[in-house]
Amino acid sequence: MTVTEDPAAAEVAPEREIGKARRRKEDARLITGRTTWTDNMVLPGMLHLAVVRSPVAHGKITNVDVSAALEAPGVVAVYTGRDLADEQGSIPCAWPVTADMVNPGHPSIAVEEVNHVGEAVAVIVARSRSAAADAIELVDVDYDLLPPVLDMEQAVKGEADLCHDHIESNTAYHFVFDAGEAGTGGDTEQAFADADVVVSRRFVNQRLIPAFMEPRSVVVQPQGDNFTMWSATQIPHVLRVMLAMVTGVPEHKLRVVAPDVGGGFGGKLQVNPEEVIALLIARRLGKPVKWTETRSESLMAAHHGRDQIQYIDVASDREGNVKGLRVRILADMGAYLRLITPGVPALGAFMFPGIYKFPAYRFECDGIFTNKVPTDAYRGAGRPEATFAVERIMDELAVELGMDPLELRRKNWIQAQEFPFTTVAGLEYDSGDYDAATQQALELLGYQELREEQRRRRESNDPVQLGIGFSTFTEMCGLAPSRVLGSLSYGAGGWETASIRMLPTGKVEVVTGSTPHGQGHETAWSQLVADQLGVPFEDVEVLHGDTAVSHKGMDTYGSRSLVVGGTAVVKAADKVIEKARKVAAHLLEANEDDLEFSAGKFTVRGTPGTALSIQEIALAVFAAHNYPEDIEPSIDADATFDPVNFSFPHGTHVCAMEVDTETGFVKIRKYACVDDVGTIVNPLIVEGQVHGGLAQGIAQALYEEAVYDADGNLTTGTFVDYLVPSAADLPHFDTGNTVHVAPGNPIGAKGVGEAGCIASTPAVVNAALDAVRHLGVRDIRMPLTPERVWRAIHQGGDGGDRATAGTNAYGGASTESTAGVSTPASSLGGDL
Amino acid sequence: MIPAPFEYARPTTVDEALQAVAAGGEDVKIMAGGQSLIPVMRLRLAAPSTVVDLGRVAEMRGVREDGDALVIGAMTTHAEVLTDPLIAQHAKLIAEATETVADRQTRRRGTFGGALAHADPAGDLPAVALALDAEMVIAGPNGRRTVPASEFFVDYLTTALDEGEILVEIRVPKLAGEWGVRYEKFNRVAQAWSIVAVAAAVRRENGHIAEARIGLTNMGPTPLRASATEAALSGAAASADAVAAAARSAAEGTSPSSDLNAQADYREHLAQVLTRRAVAAAAGL
Numbered sequence A: 001m002t003v004t005e006d007p008a009a010a011e012v013a014p015e016r017e018i019g020k021a022r023r024r025k026e027d028a029r030l031i032t033g034r035t036t037w038t039d040n041m042v043l044p045g046m047l048h049l050a051v052v053r054s055p056v057a058h059g060k061i062t063n064v065d066v067s068a069a070l071e072a073p074g075v076v077a078v079y080t081g082r083d084l085a086d087e088q089g090s091i092p093c094a095w096p097v098t099a100d101m102v103n104p105g106h107p108s109i110a111v112e113e114v115n116h117v118g119e120a121v122a123v124i125v126a127r128s129r130s131a132a133a134d135a136i137e138l139v140d141v142d143y144d145l146l147p148p149v150l151d152m153e154q155a156v157k158g159e160a161d162l163c164h165d166h167i168e169s170n171t172a173y174h175f176v177f178d179a180g181e182a183g184t185g186g187d188t189e190q191a192f193a194d195a196d197v198v199v200s201r202r203f204v205n206q207r208l209i210p211a212f213m214e215p216r217s218v219v220v221q222p223q224g225d226n227f228t229m230w231s232a233t234q235i236p237h238v239l240r241v242m243l244a245m246v247t248g249v250p251e252h253k254l255r256v257v258a259p260d261v262g263g264g265f266g267g268k269l270q271v272n273p274e275e276v277i278a279l280l281i282a283r284r285l286g287k288p289v290k291w292t293e294t295r296s297e298s299l300m301a302a303h304h305g306r307d308q309i310q311y312i313d314v315a316s317d318r319e320g321n322v323k324g325l326r327v328r329i330l331a332d333m334g335a336y337l338r339l340i341t342p343g344v345p346a347l348g349a350f351m352f353p354g355i356y357k358f359p360a361y362r363f364e365c366d367g368i369f370t371n372k373v374p375t376d377a378y379r380g381a382g383r384p385e386a387t388f389a390v391e392r393i394m395d396e397l398a399v400e401l402g403m404d405p406l407e408l409r410r411k412n413w414i415q416a417q418e419f420p421f422t423t424v425a426g427l428e429y430d431s432g433d434y435d436a437a438t439q440q441a442l443e444l445l446g447y448q449e450l451r452e453e454q455r456r457r458r459e460s461n462d463p464v465q466l467g468i469g470f471s472t473f474t475e476m477c478g479l480a481p482s483r484v485l486g487s488l489s490y491g492a493g494g495w496e497t498a499s500i501r502m503l504p505t506g507k508v509e510v511v512t513g514s515t516p517h518g519q520g521h522e523t524a525w526s527q528l529v530a531d532q533l534g535v536p537f538e539d540v541e542v543l544h545g546d547t548a549v550s551h552k553g554m555d556t557y558g559s560r561s562l563v564v565g566g567t568a569v570v571k572a573a574d575k576v577i578e579k580a581r582k583v584a585a586h587l588l589e590a591n592e593d594d595l596e597f598s599a600g601k602f603t604v605r606g607t608p609g610t611a612l613s614i615q616e617i618a619l620a621v622f623a624a625h626n627y628p629e630d631i632e633p634s635i636d637a638d639a640t641f642d643p644v645n646f647s648f649p650h651g652t653h654v655c656a657m658e659v660d661t662e663t664g665f666v667k668i669r670k671y672a673c674v675d676d677v678g679t680i681v682n683p684l685i686v687e688g689q690v691h692g693g694l695a696q697g698i699a700q701a702l703y704e705e706a707v708y709d710a711d712g713n714l715t716t717g718t719f720v721d722y723l724v725p726s727a728a729d730l731p732h733f734d735t736g737n738t739v740h741v742a743p744g745n746p747i748g749a750k751g752v753g754e755a756g757c758i759a760s761t762p763a764v765v766n767a768a769l770d771a772v773r774h775l776g777v778r779d780i781r782m783p784l785t786p787e788r789v790w791r792a793i794h795q796g797g798d799g800g801d802r803a804t805a806g807t808n809a810y811g812g813a814s815t816e817s818t819a820g821v822s823t824p825a826s827s828l829g830g831d832l
Numbered sequence B: 001m002i003p004a005p006f007e008y009a010r011p012t013t014v015d016e017a018l019q020a021v022a023a024g025g026e027d028v029k030i031m032a033g034g035q036s037l038i039p040v041m042r043l044r045l046a047a048p049s050t051v052v053d054l055g056r057v058a059e060m061r062g063v064r065e066d067g068d069a070l071v072i073g074a075m076t077t078h079a080e081v082l083t084d085p086l087i088a089q090h091a092k093l094i095a096e097a098t099e100t101v102a103d104r105q106t107r108r109r110g111t112f113g114g115a116l117a118h119a120d121p122a123g124d125l126p127a128v129a130l131a132l133d134a135e136m137v138i139a140g141p142n143g144r145r146t147v148p149a150s151e152f153f154v155d156y157l158t159t160a161l162d163e164g165e166i167l168v169e170i171r172v173p174k175l176a177g178e179w180g181v182r183y184e185k186f187n188r189v190a191q192a193w194s195i196v197a198v199a200a201a202v203r204r205e206n207g208h209i210a211e212a213r214i215g216l217t218n219m220g221p222t223p224l225r226a227s228a229t230e231a232a233l234s235g236a237a238a239s240a241d242a243v244a245a246a247a248r249s250a251a252e253g254t255s256p257s258s259d260l261n262a263q264a265d266y267r268e269h270l271a272q273v274l275t276r277r278a279v280a281a282a283a284g285l
């Protein structure tokens, strides 16, 4: 073989970046921690805050004595709710889902009363973190105890105790979506009246804690009448606007920076009381302040997620054609309405019909106040709850009809050729093929073999039974079309913005309004820009998270970043090319229309050898010695993208589960999923997101639950009792993809951040039930603790309530508010 | 998560340690690996005025033989236990149980003696020490004394250690004859404490079970022996049926607690299942 040097071959287009499994460029610094985590910030003269928190769930504050704390070494000041009452306003709620929604108001520091354990009642300001912590126990607060409201089903009864005595009931709002009234479906009551078969269930979607790795942290630096806030937040842009509105610090005097942020999962999509407090105190004292929470503070006082009781009815004919869906939910708001507390369950309203062609649908949701920490966004926010309910009830219907659960689903799901499809909830699903994803998932799992093994185990009465569970799901991503958000009474839009700055040396700065907190935006955005502008991946730097650098944005949540924020980047890059085209035409002395742009270069059609790279043009524009008369010497560009529709990833998740009927222990034998997230920009990131999502979705099914005792103490107050699984507890995941590009954005991406978390929970529970249904089990409440599974098998019912005492390990150190259970004689020396 | 202020002493010999403890007064705390003590101090459930850190007391570390017994220094870490050849040879049950303790990081710091002195009913090693008839060698202001495991664990987090005393070493009789062992731990996630666990050592002789020793973890405020099951197994046939029948009395005389992980009746049930499994495995069935 001879090798000939072909000069043209050297000019081949660079490999496309989109689709490449690039390792994330941000990971080295994130993983080693050698970066600007907020708590790593140290400013000259900085003071430290520690929050005194309520140990009672419900009570009137009768006295707060701070005198001893004020005298403690290193303490500079102590503030109570009274001290800040005139300036603290209320934590904002941006989503009044109904016109008559009742918002009791949410002081950052309690003034008159406390409504959940862990609510702030005073703040210590001290010269060191430990001095501040030491002074906490010197603050003496007296409470007149009130009965705590903890159980939603009790709370909605007429004679119930009230969570807030200045409002009339424990119900914040009653939200209804009725397809008949909306014109998107038939009459639901009629559909049920006419149905051959109705299956009704009550599901409990338990309270979860986001449990992000980096605890919340905030630093505020006053400078003249300006303030800079660094915060471990998902939403620096939203936070800036909200803080300006709450505290009266003018927006242009406030800069918010989210430096590197260690996870959030929705838990940092918030305007936190502690952020408000830090800003107010920095303003009062004119000194920089820092607050960083402890893990147990985080579990107790950062917002929780989920927590719904779902009453769901499905109507069908004998052949398994579904006729109607009716859903009523009680959604626990906790004690207050935070940023989007009321909106989370209401968003779910649109996802209960799932991928099925229900001809009729009615949804009602009551938002209920209880004396627990508020709920708010948590990975999936409304969609996991809905997906769980519909995927569970489809299995129950299949059982009732004696049908194969997949056959029932297939019969009712939207067919590939029916896209775009407008659902009974009024959403227009964009693209997909549910059957293709399902086929692929079954192959990945080795379905037939496992079904065979299941039969064998059943026949031999094996103490370890096997079950297979499905979840054929979709979700709405790419939050969101601003006009749709407006129609849902959300307080803001859902656009995203980006700018591209072409530096003189040809390097590229991309400014994104979508602030990452671990997702890998820097890598993915670089890949997008590298392809679009034809520059090397390494030449792109992505800037984010600082309102002084990225002045506009809607930040990161709802699987929106690539779909909306990535599209803004692509559109900005297109504008850069268009601007550069004018300069290129001028410099190449050619007509603009004769220019071709590819692989980062402008060439003149029919004139080989003439070429000017976009990076060269960046330098030419910097020098600005020679450019067209009618333009500005700049090829930088901004773009803002507002989608017209959501995107709808979908997929099929299949779980094979072993259940030890002797102990109730469940173990995932195999897990396969095929997700359609549209175009895949970086397969490694997509797989990582799927894995992480699966871990959290499986955790809801099997491990995690925020449990309060009868007094309203959080007994799952440490990671000893709030069980977050690790890699050792999770199976190998067999993942795959189908790709149906999203028509709603030029990238074709649908969003992957929440998919695994939304889809997996019902697949896991369905699998466990499939293993033991022949033993008479109808339902098992999440999380499927071994005890619950064992009770459901051997005693009937759904496994029942768990005892609410924290475990005895760790000296019984459940929470800081519950005293330890050790005795004076014990090795820990008794309660303090 | 910041402990209250405390004084700190780091002696290098047992005698110095005893002096430091005596000098520390009533609110003194001994610290071994700190894996149980530091968390409760950080939660401010314990606020000692002085902490005496045994980390530098070299004589309390390591494993040696002394005739028919192994002597394990109280400050021997879990990680050291796991790689120690003497333990592998003569007290495999300890290694098997230690392997289930926490995670790698915790096992690097946590100590055998600390785990016993802490006497957490959910801790894995007390039941093992009890099943193996270990003896605790305790040093105090008036010299040394030896307390059998059966008298050492007094109550929840409470041992026979008196004020001013230090657990120095643990004597574990070597198992002589054809012993099989098994630690059967039941928990929900890998790094968690036992909901219930069973430590079993079984000696077989001529197709029969000559002797069984069974320790129960987290079936009451202290570790317990499953005495009724032990008695039923003594001389029983080495068969699955005999083991299953004997295991049915495993929860007799226990008083487990009810908490998030398990209510008492379920713990009693688990004790039976796990005892059956542990004994069967130890007996090679």
Ligand SMILES: Cc1cc2nc3c(=O)[nH]c(=O)nc-3n(C[C@H](O)[C@H](O)[C@H](O)COP(=O)(O)OP(=O)(O)OC[C@H]3O[C@@H](n4cnc5c(N)ncnc54)[C@H](O)[C@@H]3O)c2cc1C
Pocket: A827, A828, B029, B030, B031, B032, B033, B034, B035, B036, B037, B038, B054, B074, B100, B101, B102, B103, B106, B109, B110, B111, B112, B113, B114, B115, B117, B118, B120, B122, B123, B124, B125, B161, B165, B166, B167, B168, B191, B192, B193, B194
């Ligand atoms: C995340 C995590 C998970 C864990 N999981 C498990 C588990 O699954 N199973 C398990 O068994 N354990 C578990 N542990 C506990 C671990 O085994 C500890 O190492 C052990 O309980 C205490 O040992 P230590 O050396 O750290 O003792 P320390 O914490 O230093 O001391 C514990 C107590 O014993 C006293 N003490 C210690 N040494 C002496 C001595 N020589 N003389 C007198 N008093 C003494 C101390 O004063 C203190 O009161 C876990 C710990 C952590 C942090």
